[in-house]
Amino acid sequence: MNLQNLSIKGKLILITMLTSSAALVLSSASFLIYDLISFRHLLTLDLMTQAQIIGYNSAAAMAFRDEAAATATLSALTAKEDIVAAVLYSPDGTIFAHYFPNANAHPSTLPGRSQENGYRFESGYLEVFRDVTLNGERVGTLFLQSDQRQWSERARRYSAIVGIFVLFSGLFALLVSSQLQRLISRPILHLENAMRMVSTNKNYEVRATRFYSDEIGRLINGFNTMLSEIQQRDTALQRANDELKTRTRELEGEIIHRKQTQEELLKAKHAAEDASRAKSAFLANMSHELRTPLNAIIGYSEMLEEETRDSGKLENQQDLQKIQSAGKHLLSLINDVLDLSKIEAGKMGLHLETFDVSLMVEEMVTTLQPAIAKNANNVRVRLADDLGMMRADATKVRQILFNLMSNACKFTDHGTIALDVSQSAMEGQEWIRFRVKDTGIGISAKQQEKLFQEFSQADATISRKYGGTGLGLAISYRFVQMMKGRISVESQPGQGSTFTVYLPAQVTLDTTETAQLEGTGGAPAASAQRKAELDTILVIDDDPAVRDLMSRFLSKLGFRAVAAAGGEEGLRLAREVNPLVITLDVIMPECDGWDVLRKLKSDPSLAQIPVIMVTVVDNQAMGFDLGASNYLIKPVDRDRLAMLIEKHRVARSSTLTESKGPSRPAATREGRPIDMEVSRRS
Amino acid sequence: MPIIVPRDKAIMRVLRPIIAMGICLSLALGASAQTLDSSDSSEYLIKAGFIYNFAKLVGWPQGAFAQPDSPIVIGILGTDPFGGIIDRILADKQIDARRFVIKRLKWGMDLKGCDILFIGSSEAAHLEEVIHALKGLPILTIGETPGFARRGCIINLVVEDNKVRFEVNLDAAKQADLNISSRLLALARIIPQSAAETR
Numbered sequence: 001m002n003l004q005n006l007s008i009k010g011k012l013i014l015i016t017m018l019t020s021s022a023a024l025v026l027s028s029a030s031f032l033i034y035d036l037i038s039f040r041h042l043l044t045l046d047l048m049t050q051a052q053i054i055g056y057n058s059a060a061a062m063a064f065r066d067e068a069a070a071t072a073t074l075s076a077l078t079a080k081e082d083i084v085a086a087v088l089y090s091p092d093g094t095i096f097a098h099y100f101p102n103a104n105a106h107p108s109t110l111p112g113r114s115q116e117n118g119y120r121f122e123s124g125y126l127e128v129f130r131d132v133t134l135n136g137e138r139v140g141t142l143f144l145q146s147d148q149r150q151w152s153e154r155a156r157r158y159s160a161i162v163g164i165f166v167l168f169s170g171l172f173a174l175l176v177s178s179q180l181q182r183l184i185s186r187p188i189l190h191l192e193n194a195m196r197m198v199s200t201n202k203n204y205e206v207r208a209t210r211f212y213s214d215e216i217g218r219l220i221n222g223f224n225t226m227l228s229e230i231q232q233r234d235t236a237l238q239r240a241n242d243e244l245k246t247r248t249r250e251l252e253g254e255i256i257h258r259k260q261t262q263e264e265l266l267k268a269k270h271a272a273e274d275a276s277r278a279k280s281a282f283l284a285n286m287s288h289e290l291r292t293p294l295n296a297i298i299g300y301s302e303m304l305e306e307e308t309r310d311s312g313k314l315e316n317q318q319d320l321q322k323i324q325s326a327g328k329h330l331l332s333l334i335n336d337v338l339d340l341s342k343i344e345a346g347k348m349g350l351h352l353e354t355f356d357v358s359l360m361v362e363e364m365v366t367t368l369q370p371a372i373a374k375n376a377n378n379v380r381v382r383l384a385d386d387l388g389m390m391r392a393d394a395t396k397v398r399q400i401l402f403n404l405m406s407n408a409c410k411f412t413d414h415g416t417i418a419l420d421v422s423q424s425a426m427e428g429q430e431w432i433r434f435r436v437k438d439t440g441i442g443i444s445a446k447q448q449e450k451l452f453q454e455f456s457q458a459d460a461t462i463s464r465k466y467g468g469t470g471l472g473l474a475i476s477y478r479f480v481q482m483m484k485g486r487i488s489v490e491s492q493p494g495q496g497s498t499f500t501v502y503l504p505a506q507v508t509l510d511t512t513e514t515a516q517l518e519g520t521g522g523a524p525a526a527s528a529q530r531k532a533e534l535d536t537i538l539v540i541d542d543d544p545a546v547r548d549l550m551s552r553f554l555s556k557l558g559f560r561a562v563a564a565a566g567g568e569e570g571l572r573l574a575r576e577v578n579p580l581v582i583t584l585d586v587i588m589p590e591c592d593g594w595d596v597l598r599k600l601k602s603d604p605s606l607a608q609i610p611v612i613m614v615t616v617v618d619n620q621a622m623g624f625d626l627g628a629s630n631y632l633i634k635p636v637d638r639d640r641l642a643m644l645i646e647k648h649r650v651a652r653s654s655t656l657t658e659s660k661g662p663s664r665p666a667a668t669r670e671g672r673p674i675d676m677e678v679s680r681r682s
Numbered sequence: 683m684p685i686i687v688p689r690d691k692a693i694m695r696v697l698r699p700i701i702a703m704g705i706c707l708s709l710a711l712g713a714s715a716q717t718l719d720s721s722d723s724s725e726y727l728i729k730a731g732f733i734y735n736f737a738k739l740v741g742w743p744q745g746a747f748a749q750p751d752s753p754i755v756i757g758i759l760g761t762d763p764f765g766g767i768i769d770r771i772l773a774d775k776q777i778d779a780r781r782f783v784i785k786r787l788k789w790g791m792d793l794k795g796c797d798i799l800f801i802g803s804s805e806a807a808h809l810e811e812v813i814h815a816l817k818g819l820p821i822l823t824i825g826e827t828p829g830f831a832r833r834g835c836i837i838n839l840v841v842e843d844n845k846v847r848f849e850v851n852l853d854a855a856k857q858a859d860l861n862i863s864s865r866l867l868a869l870a871r872i873i874p875q876s877a878a879e880t881r
Contacts, residue, residue: 060735063735064732064848134739
C-alpha cells in the first residue's frame with residue numbers, strides 16, 4: 001500500500017475524510033442504535049398495551065367459554081399488521097382461541113402452553129404473554145406474537161437515511177478539506193519548489209516566501225537562513241576559486257617560462273652534444289686519415305731500409321731508420337691522443353677475458369726487448385708461484401705494464417729494472433700486484449703530484465731528451481681506474497722510482513655495461529674438410545698500398561699472398577685457395593669487412609679459417625663478436641702479425657697432422673707499435 | 683320446549699340427527715328429562731360457573747347490600763338441578779368482599795331476601811307470578827328454560843350445540859334496576875319483552 005507515498009495534499013484530504021467519516025458513522029450508528037432500541041421498547045410497550053386491551057375484551061368471552069366471541073375479539077388485531085399470531089389459552093393451558101392474519105401462519109412456532117406474564121424476543125419475533133382476568137380472577141392467558149415489521153422497516157429506512165447522510169457529508173467534507181488542506185500543503189509545496197530550484201539550478205538567490213508563522217513558517221525561515229549561509233559560503237568559495245585560478249595562471253606562466261628556459265637549455269645541450277659528436281667524428285676521421293698515410297710511410301720506409309741494408313747502402317739506411325722512427329713516434333702520439341679522447345668521451349669499454357698472467361707478462365717483455373736493449377738496461381722479472389688466471393681486459397693490462405716498463409727503460413740508463421708480480425688478498429678480495437722498480441733518474445715530489453695528469457712529463461726538457469708524449473701514465477692511470485684498481489708511485493730524484501699497480505684478480509663490469517664476449521682467440525679448425533694451403537694467405541683490402549706492402553712482407557716471410565680488392569672477390573678467392581689465414585680490412589666500398597667476416601663464419605667450409613682483422617677501425621668487441629681470431633690496428637705491427645700467423649700455422653698443421661691437438665687460443669693483443677725499434681724477422 | 687338453533691358448523695351437520703333424536707326422546711319422556719339433565723353434572727358445573735360470572739358482571743343498585751361485605755344471596759326456586767355442585771363451587775368464592783349464600787326456596791316462600799334467584803324449570807307454570815312478585819326489586823333472575831327470557835326472566839341459560847349460552851332481557855334488567863356489563867351483553871342474545879306476557 002502506497003498510502004505513505006501519497007502527496008501531502010492527498011494525505012491531508014484522506015485524514016480529514018477518514019476522521020470526519022469515522023466520527024459521523026460512529027455517531028450516526030450510535031444514534032441509530034439508540035433509536036432502534038428505544039423504538040423497540042416502545043413497540044414492546046405498545047404490544048403489551050395491546051395485550052392488555054385484548055385480554056380485557058376477551059375476559060368475559062373466556063369466562064363464559066364463548067370461543068366465537070373470543071375469536072372475534074382477537075380478530076380486532078387485523079388492523080395491526082405486525083401481529084402474526086394471537087392466541088388465548090384456557091386456565092388449564094390449552095388453546096382456547098387463536099388468530100392468524102396470514103393464511104400461511106405457522107402455528108407450529110407457537111408455544112404449546114401458556115407461560116408467565118411478560119415479553120421476550122424469540123427468533124426475530126416479539127412475544128408477549130398476558131393473563132386474562134375477570135374481576136381480578138385469571139380466566140386465561142393471551143399470547144401475542146409480533147414480527148416487529150415496523151421496527152425492521154424503521155431500521156432499514158434509518159440506515160438508508162444515515163447512509164445518504166454520511167455520503168453527502170463525506171462529499172461536503174471532501175469539498176471543505178480539499179480547500180482547507182491548502183493551508184498546510186501550499187507552504188510545503190512552495191518550499192519544495194524552492195528547494196528544487198536551488199538543487200537543479202544551483203541558484204542560491206532563491207528565497208521561499210513565508211505564509212504563516214506556524215511550524216512550516218519557521219521551517220521556511222530556517223531554510224532561508226540556511227540558503228543565505230550557503231550563498232555566502234558559495235560566494236566565498238567562488239572568490240577563493242577565482243584567486244586560485246589567478247594563482248594557477250601565474251604558476252602556468254612561470255611554468256611556461258621555465259619550460260622555455262628548459263627548452264633553451266635542451267637546445268644548448270643538444271648543440272653541445274652535437275659539437276661533442278662532431279669532435280668525436282672529427283677525431284675518428286682524423287685517426288683514419290692520419291693512419292692511412294702513416295701506414296704507407298712506415299711500411300715503405302721499412303721495406304726501403306731492408307732493401308738498402310741488403311744492397312749495402314749504409315748511408316741511406318740511417319736516414320730511413322729516422323723516417324721510420326719519426327713515423328712510429330707520430331703514430332704512438334696519435335694513438336695516445338685517440339685513446340685519451342675515447343676515455344674522456346666515455347667510449348672506452350672493458351673487454352673482459354680470462355688469461356694466464358705469467359704468459360701475458362712474458363709476451364709483453366718479449367716485445368719490450370728493443371727498448372730494453374736501447375739503454376743497456378738489465379731487466380729482472382719475478383713472478384710469484386701462485387699466480388694463476390686473471391679475468392680482466394688483457395689488452396689494457398698489457399698496455400699498463402708496457403707503459404710502465406717502457407717508461408722505466410726510457411728513464412734508466414745502464415741500470416736495473418725489476419718487475420714483481422704477485423697475488424694477495426685485501427679487503428675480502430683477490431688482487432694481482434704489479435710492481436715496476438727502476439734505478440733511473442727518479443721523480444721529485446712536486447712532479448709526482450701531476451704525474452698522472454695528461455701531457456705532463458716531469459720536466460719539459462725531458463720530452464726533448466727522452467721523447468714521448470707524456471700521455472702514457474695518464475692513460476695507464478685511467479685504465480687502472482676503469483678496472484677498479486689502484487696505481488701509486490714512490491720515488492726520489494736520483495734514487496729511482498717504484499710504480500705499484502693493484503688490479504682485482506676478477507675484474508667485474510658495472511651492471512649497466514653489457515657483458516662482452518670473451519675473446520676466444522679464434523676457434524681452431526676442428527677438422528679441415530680439405531687440406532689447407534698452409535703457405536697461402538689471403539689479404540682483403542681495398543687499399544692497393546696495403547695489398548702491395550702485405551704481399552711483399554708475407555712473401556719475405558715465405559708465404560704466398562693472394563690479394564683481393566673487395567669483399568665479394570675475397571669470399572670467392574677464400575673458397576678457391578682455402579688459405580691458412582685471412583687478413584681483413586673493415587672500411588671497404590660496397591661490401592665492408594663486417595659483412596665479409598659474417599659471411600666467412602656462416603659458411604661451414606670457410607668458418608674454420610682464422611681471420612685477422614687489419615684495420616684502422618678500433619672496434620675489437622665487434623670483431624671478436626663476429627668471430628675474428630685477432631685484431632690488429634693499422635699501421636700493422638709486422639712482428640706481431642708475423643707471430644700471429646706463425647701461431648696459426650703451427651696450430652693448423654698440428655690439427656691437420658694430429659687431427660686435433662690441445663692448443664690454447666693465441667693470446668690476443670692489440671698490436672700497437674710503441675716507441676721502439678721493431679726487431680726484424682728475416 | 684327446547685328449541686334448536688342450528689349453527690353453521692360442520693360438526694353440527696353431523697351431530698344434528700343425533701341431537702334431534704335426543705330431543706325427540708326427551709320430549710317423549712317428558713318429566714324424566716329433568717332427571718337426565720340433573721344427572722349431567724358437567725352441565726351444571728358450567729351453569730354454576732356462569733352464575734358466579736354473572737355475579738361479577740352485574741351491578742346491583744346502591745343500597746341493595748346493607749354492607750360492603752354483605753353476602754350475595756342466591757336463591758334456588760323450585761326443584762334444585764344443581765345438587766350440591768353450586769354450593770361446592772361457590773363455597774370459597776367471593777366477589778370483592780362478598781361471599782355467597784345459597785338458599786333453597788319453594789313457591790310461596792318469601793323471595794325478596796335474594797340477590798340472585800335461579801328459577802328452575804319446575805316453576806315454568808307460574809313464572810309470570812314469580813316475576814311479578816319480584817317487580818321493582820334488584821334481584822337478578824336466572825332461568826334455564828326456553829322462553830323464560832321472553833316471559834320476563836332477566837337471564838335465561840340455553841344449551842345450544844352442546845354449549846351453554848344465555849339470553850338477556852334488557853327491559854327486565856332495567857325494571858330490576860340492575861346494570862348488566864356490556865362485556866356480558868356482548869356475549870348474550872338480547873331478547874325483547876313479549877308484549878303478551880308483560881301484563
